[in-house]
Amino acid sequence: MTGGAGFSKAASDSFRENRNLGKIRQKGTGNSANARENATNPSDLAENIEILNKKRDQERRIRWLIPLIFMIVFVLVMILATF
Numbered sequence: 001m002t003g004g005a006g007f008s009k010a011a012s013d014s015f016r017e018n019r020n021l022g023k024i025r026q027k028g029t030g031n032s033a034n035a036r037e038n039a040t041n042p043s044d045l046a047e048n049i050e051i052l053n054k055k056r057d058q059e060r061r062i063r064w065l066i067p068l069i070f071m072i073v074f075v076l077v078m079i080l081a082t083f
Helices: 005-024 031-039 042-081
Strands: none
Touching: none
8 A cells, every 4th residue: 555644644744844834934024115115106107018919919829820730730649649
């Protein structure tokens, strides 16, 4: 038998340790509010939106490209399998 009670105990201990680590971490400082104020600059927001739109367009192109490549490879394999 692999695993067994030892595996369950190790998983439980790991979970408890990770949970305790989250409790001792310090909360964020007030710097995050300053970062938000700087990010509200309209030119920065427009630039960020433009970058996100470009990224979305690239993902759309890749989304149809992957099935197309798969279909081409599948057809070629089927053709080669008949010989």
